[in-house]
Amino acid sequence: MTAERRGSERLVDLLSGQEEKLVGQWIEGVSHTLRGRLSAGELGHELRELYAALVAALRSGEDWRAEAFSEVRALLTELSRNRARQGFTPTETATAVFALKDLLAPSSETAQEDITAYLRLNRLVDALGLFTVETYAKTREEIIGSQAEQLLELSTPVVKLWDGVVAVPLVGTLDSARTQVVMEKLLQTLVDTGSDQAIIDITGVPAVDTEVAQHLLKTVVAARLMGAECTISGIRPQIAQTIVALGIQFGDIVTKATLADALKHALRRLGTENPAVAARSAR
Amino acid sequence: MTERIPVLKIGDVLLVSIQTDLEDQSVMNLQEDLAARIVETGAHGVVIDITALEIVDSFVGRMLATTAAISRMLDAETVLVGMRPAVAITLVELGLSLGGVRTALSLEKGLALLAGADPVRADRA
Known part of the structure; x- marks a missing residue:
C-alpha cells in the first residue's frame, strides 16, 4: 500500500515538477502529427488544460473511472468530439493522448522508482487513449446517423x-x-x-x-x-x-x-x- | 342498433358515402342494403366514397372487395373513390390488393369513369 502510494506521489512529482517543459514537449509532439491542421494556440490551450486536470486528478488516485477524473474525461470527450467533426483520423486523435507517454520515457540512467512511475502512467494513458477512441467512434456514428436522416429528407422529390x-x-x-x-x-x-x-x-x-x-x-x-x-x-x-x-x-x-x-x-x-x-x- | 349507411341514387348510379369509421356490423348491413338497392333500381354503377375513412382493418378491406364483387354480379360496376394514402398503405401491408375493384382519386373522377365505363367494358369482353 505504501509502495503504491509512493509510486503515485512520485508520478505526480515528476509531472508537476517540470510542468512547463513537459507540456511544451507534449504540444510539440502532438502538433507534429497533426501537420498544422489545428492552430498551435488552440492545441496548446486544449492540452494545457488537459495536463493540469490530469495532474490534479492524479493526486487522488489512478483509477480513471473515479470521480476525480471526471474533468479529465470531460476534456477528452470534448477533444475527440472536435477531432471527429473536423475530420481527423482516429490515429491522429489517439496520438494526442498517447504522446503523453513519451514525456517520461525512461533511459538507462532512470531510477527504479521513476520507471515504476512511468509504467503507472503508461497504464493510465492507455486507458484514457481507449476512452478517447471510443468517444471518437461514437461521435462519428452520431454524424453518420444525422447524415442518413438528412439524406432521407432530401432524396425524395415528387x-x-x-x-x-x-x-x-x-x-x-x-x-x-x-x-x-x-x-x-x-x-x-x-x-x-x-x-x-x-x-x-x-x-x-x-x-x-x-x-x-x-x-x-x-x-x-x-x-x-x-x-x-x-x-x-x-x-x-x-x-x-x-x-x-x-x-x-x-x-x-x-x-x-x-x-x-x-x-x-x-x-x-x-x-x-x-x-x-x-x-x-x-x- | 348500429346506424345504417345511406345508399343514394343519382341517375343510373348508386352513391354510398361512408362518413364514419366502420363497424363490422354496419359493413354487413351495407352489403345487404346495397345489393337490394341495385336490384330494386337496376343501377349500372356503384360509387363507394371512402374519403372520410381513416381506419380500415382487414375485415373492412375484404368486405369492400366482396361488395364490389356482388355488385358486379348484379351488373353494376363498382368504383371505390377517395382512398387516403394511409389507408392504401395499410391495405397493401395487409396483403389486400382489392383485385377487380376499380378505383378513382375523387368522386368526380369515379363518376366520369362510370360514365365512360361501357366502352372499356366492351374492350375487356
Whole structure:
C-alpha cells in the first residue's frame, strides 16, 4: 500500500515538477502529427488544460473511472468530439493522448522508482487513449446517423410532369425506411394534385433485389388502390436481367425503359380516359 | 342498433358515402342494403366514397372487395373513390390488393369513369 502510494506521489512529482517543459514537449509532439491542421494556440490551450486536470486528478488516485477524473474525461470527450467533426483520423486523435507517454520515457540512467512511475502512467494513458477512441467512434456514428436522416429528407422529390402526371425520380439505394417515405409522399401528392398517372423512375437506383422490387410493387398497388395508375420507368438492361433472373413477377404493372416512354404512355392513358385532356395534350 | 349507411341514387348510379369509421356490423348491413338497392333500381354503377375513412382493418378491406364483387354480379360496376394514402398503405401491408375493384382519386373522377365505363367494358369482353 505504501509502495503504491509512493509510486503515485512520485508520478505526480515528476509531472508537476517540470510542468512547463513537459507540456511544451507534449504540444510539440502532438502538433507534429497533426501537420498544422489545428492552430498551435488552440492545441496548446486544449492540452494545457488537459495536463493540469490530469495532474490534479492524479493526486487522488489512478483509477480513471473515479470521480476525480471526471474533468479529465470531460476534456477528452470534448477533444475527440472536435477531432471527429473536423475530420481527423482516429490515429491522429489517439496520438494526442498517447504522446503523453513519451514525456517520461525512461533511459538507462532512470531510477527504479521513476520507471515504476512511468509504467503507472503508461497504464493510465492507455486507458484514457481507449476512452478517447471510443468517444471518437461514437461521435462519428452520431454524424453518420444525422447524415442518413438528412439524406432521407432530401432524396425524395415528387415532381409534376404534366397536368395529371407526377413522377418520382429515385436516386440511390432503396431500403424499407426510404421506400416508406417515397410511398407516402407519392400517394399524398396524388391526392393533393389530383393526378391519375404516377411514374416511378428508377434510373438512379444502382441495384434491384427482391426486397427493393417488393417495395416497388407495394407502392404501385397502393397507388392503384387510390385510383391512380403507376408506371415504372428507367429500367436499365442489367437490372432487367437481374429482375428476370430473380424470378420477380411484375404482373400487369407497366414498365418502360425510359422516363420519356413512360410519360408518353401516361399521356396516352389520360387521353383514352378523358378525350378533353387528349385534345389539350395534343396541342 | 348500429346506424345504417345511406345508399343514394343519382341517375343510373348508386352513391354510398361512408362518413364514419366502420363497424363490422354496419359493413354487413351495407352489403345487404346495397345489393337490394341495385336490384330494386337496376343501377349500372356503384360509387363507394371512402374519403372520410381513416381506419380500415382487414375485415373492412375484404368486405369492400366482396361488395364490389356482388355488385358486379348484379351488373353494376363498382368504383371505390377517395382512398387516403394511409389507408392504401395499410391495405397493401395487409396483403389486400382489392383485385377487380376499380378505383378513382375523387368522386368526380369515379363518376366520369362510370360514365365512360361501357366502352372499356366492351374492350375487356
